[in-house]
Amino acid sequence: MEYVFFWILLCFLPSLVAVIRHHSNKMAIEATNLFLWWTVFGWIVSLIWSCTDNVKDKRSYDAARE
Numbered sequence: 001m002e003y004v005f006f007w008i009l010l011c012f013l014p015s016l017v018a019v020i021r022h023h024s025n026k027m028a029i030e031a032t033n034l035f036l037w038w039t040v041f042g043w044i045v046s047l048i049w050s051c052t053d054n055v056k057d058k059r060s061y062d063a064a065r066e
Helices: 002-011 013-020 026-036 040-050 058-065
Strands: none
Touching: 002 013, 013 026, 013 040, 026 040
């Protein structure tokens, strides 16, 4: 059972990275990851895309939360 949880976590790692980093294109990254995670190429593209420096400014994120 632990392997299933680990596998799911690994498959959706790019989506988690995008959400945690407040990426500007997180919905597109999540869609790409959801539909192309089973291809190694799609997973790698999603992971690289989620690690790019296209994140929302922390100040604007904090202001939106208030």
